Amino acid sequence: MEEIISAILADGTTSEDISGLRIPDTYRAVTIRKDDIGLFEGMASADKDPRKSLHLDEVPVPELGPGExxxxxMASSVNYNSVWTSIFEPLxxxxxxxxxxxTSAMAARHDLPYHVIGSDxxxxxxxxxxxxNAWKPGDEVVA
Structure with a gap:
């Protein structure tokens, strides 16, 4: 991971430089787990503490599919989507x-016992x- 960060922060790094970096097998992510779905059962929304369902896990880097x-x-945020996801609401x-x-073999990659949260x-x-075609390695993006 250090090699990726260093390349991103270095002046003059090219798309080819980024393309040549080794991608790690895993990364650190904040997740929720399927086993925790009932964690807040019977509680009012205001009483549900997201910190109880959020986990810091090492997860596999997903296989890259078409259009992805x-x-x-480098930066993310906690927003309403993150909170709702962590308290399993509305569903x-x-x-x-x-x-x-x-729906497909490629989509099956998303049916896991954990879910990496985040939408920004x-x-x-x-x-x-x-x-x-709109992006290439090395492009700075927001999503």
């Missing part, structure tokens, strides 16, 4: 991910999948 980009996240995201996972980021593109 792998981004080194646990795992139900949607299971239904989506059933700023970072640098490391790799792009087939069909991605």
């Amino acid at each position: 980009a792998l981004v080194a996240v 646990p995201t795992f139900h949607f991910l299971k239904r989506y996972g059933a 980021l700023a970072g640098v593109v490391l790799r792009t999948g087939p069909g991605v």
